[in-house]
Amino acid sequence: MRFLRFSAILISMIAAGPLRAAEPASLVLKNANVITLDEKRPAASAVAVRGETIVYVGDDAGAQAFLGPKTEVLDLAGKTVIPGFNDVHVHALPGGLFYLEPNLWGKSCEEIVAVVAEEVKKARPGEIITANSWDYPTCPNPHRKLLDPVSRQNPVVLTQFSGHACWVNSAMLKKLGYTAKTQDPEGGKIDRDPEGTPTGILRDKAAFPAQARALLLVKKEKREAALEEALRLFRENGITSVQDNTWDPRTLALLRQLQKEGRLTCRFTCWSYAGYSIGPQLMKLGRYDDPWIRPGPWKLYADGAFSTRTGWMTEAYAGEPDNFGLPMMTPARLAAFYLKAAKQKKQIAMHAIGDRAAHEVLNAVEKSAARYPQARQLRHRIEHAQIMLPEDIPRLARLGVVAAIQPFAASQPQKDLDILGPERARIAYPYRSLQDAGVPIALGSDLPAEVDFQPLLNIYYAVTRKNKAGDQGPLNPRECLTVEQALRAYTLGSAYAEFMEDKKGSIEVGKLADFAVLSADPLSVEPAAIKDVQVEITIVGGQVVSRQQ
CATH class of the missing domain: 3.10.310.70 (Diaminopimelate Epimerase; Chain A, domain 1)
Known part of the structure; x- marks a missing residue:
């Protein structure tokens, strides 16, 4: 009976409102339009943070229990809060150099x-x-x-332009x-x-030896300046995590240095380049600090790019009847890499632009999964996936392969018509088909391979499939994503691609306190206006790292 009486009292207390927090929050956001991307609680008006972790999501009244004398309170006056953007594919050091060097675009x-x-x-x-x-x-x-x-x-x-x-x-x-x-x-x-x-x-x-020589000769001072420039761009645009083609342990060491000095304002997952056998070994020597700096997948290339007409295709390029692109690996070598990865339980991020490249990659994944069933749990990734044979799209879902896509690539419809021809251009960038087939999709920029990198502009391209001015396209509007699909892919989808969906990608109690505060609700504005929404505040690990005037 005493137990029943105690239970009744406890239930009545919970019904009346939140229990007072055992320890005050370090940060409280209130009076906000919070898009949580949590299916159990899709909307809220307040979030409380203790240290780097979210401790409360709900209404303003409930957040009162988390206030203390040292709590920083941000009254957002109805502004929109979303999980911080997680760019699924960047080249941070070259990206910073891109903005420090002459731009020939x-x-x-x-x-x-x-x-x-x-x-x-x-x-x-x-x-x-x-x-x-x-x-x-x-x-x-x-x-x-x-x-x-x-x-x-x-x-x-x-x-x-393409980097290829x-x-x-x-x-x-x-x-x-x-x-x-x-x-x-x-x-x-x-x-x-x-x-x-x-x-x-x-x-x-x-081209790789020329590009590598130029990059390797960059002095430490310029490398540090380039990384700082990349970090500035990330935080000013609400990017709180990146999945980076790091490759060089010197860059990894600089990230650690910036972290120790309190200047690292974005979380990094650092990839190694497995095209050279020494690449992964060198990156293993580096020091990591999860969840700020984490080791990532092996990066490899199956082909080139559309703009250089080296993406590996099943049909020839428009106006070049003998050019089917350029495979960077034979099918046998692809299969060998995926077998090795399955044996070592290692994820591969495979660049594949053309439909033949994607087809051969999936064949290799399939062979590895036949021998090592755990290969389906490795979340292998196809980077870019710019055109695919329709019958290959459901294969990605069956094999557990993530499509890491960059809608910036679809920002010049006329260029795609010229390179691919009208029939194939209209089936390029099959984003909605991937989504509908149950393929995990994740969004990113490929900075600096694409001239722009801003997440809200990228979402605009995913949703409209038009150019920036809006006077070209859409090519095949059936492949447009909804705003919510694109936003989810840029947050939860990217977190899933790096095995971090339990820590990032949505605003839930227990997850990392990484947010972007926007000037308008991207779910409510007209699609053409999404690119004009501004990032006003960026918060990483519960700390305000950028505040725009």
Whole structure:
């Protein structure tokens, strides 16, 4: 009877309101429109945080129990709070360098040469000149002969928009040892004049040595400045976690240094590049600190990109009847990597742009799962998945493969029509088909391979499939995601891709206190206006790391 009486009293207390917190919160958000993405409690007006952890989600009245003399209280006056964005695919160090170096986007070949000439004036003889994001629509005929007159004493490496090609001068070709007699590497191509001399355009694995040399020679001070620039961009845009193509243990060491100094304002999952056997071994030597800096999957490449016409396709590119793209690995080598990963219980993040590339990747996953059934639990990822055979889409779901997509790639509908032709362009970027088939999808930017990286702009592209101005597209509106689907993929979906859905991706008690405060509710505004919604406050680990005026 006493037990029953005590139970009745306890139930009446709970019904009357929340129990007073044993310990006050360090931060309380109130008077907010909280989109939790928690199916059990999809909306709230208040959140309480203790340290790095959410301790309360509910109404403003319930949050009163968590107030103390040192609690920071943010009255958000009805502003919208969402889980912090988790960018599923970035290159943070090159991304920071992208914003510190000349941006060649939209420039003609002549304008690019003028930029290089100015950079040479500021450089020491022999110093490598780097710049980013030239592309063929505005510079259709890049050639080493254009660069040579202004850069005879300085090697030049200009990375193409996709990151899968570069334009170099004769000095850089000499450093690489590329001559008319040099054979194309497996998975790469050296463009040549009719007489066989390299033109200065290097594609995929032929470009990697030039890009790697330029990156490896970046001094520590510039690497630190680049990472700090990337962190600034992340926090100002509500990005609280990134899944990063780190590859280099020196970058990992810099992240640890920034963390110790209290300057790391974003969580990192750090990938290794498994194309070289030493890559994963080097990253194993690094020191991690979960949940701020965590080890991630092996990164590999199955093919190239659309804009360089090296994505591996089942049908030829428009206007190039003999060009089906460029596989970076044979099917046998793909199968060997997935068998090795299954044996070691290691996740693979496989770059696959073309439909043939994705098909061969799925064949390899299937073979590994037949021998090692646990392979289906590894959450292997196809990065980009820009075009797929329709029959392959349900295979992703059956094999437990995550589609890590970047809607920024779909931001130029006319360009896709020119490269792929009208029929295939209309089935490219099959986002809704993936969603409807039950494939786990996660959103990201591929910074700096795409010129933009802002999450709300990315959601706009996923939802509208138009260009930024809104006057091109949509290509196949049936593949548009809803705003809620895109937002969920950018948060919970990305957390799932890195095995962190129990810690990140929704606003729930017990999860990490990572939030973005927005100027408007993206679920309520018109789709065309999503890109204009501003991130006003970013909170990581319960700390305000960015506050926009």
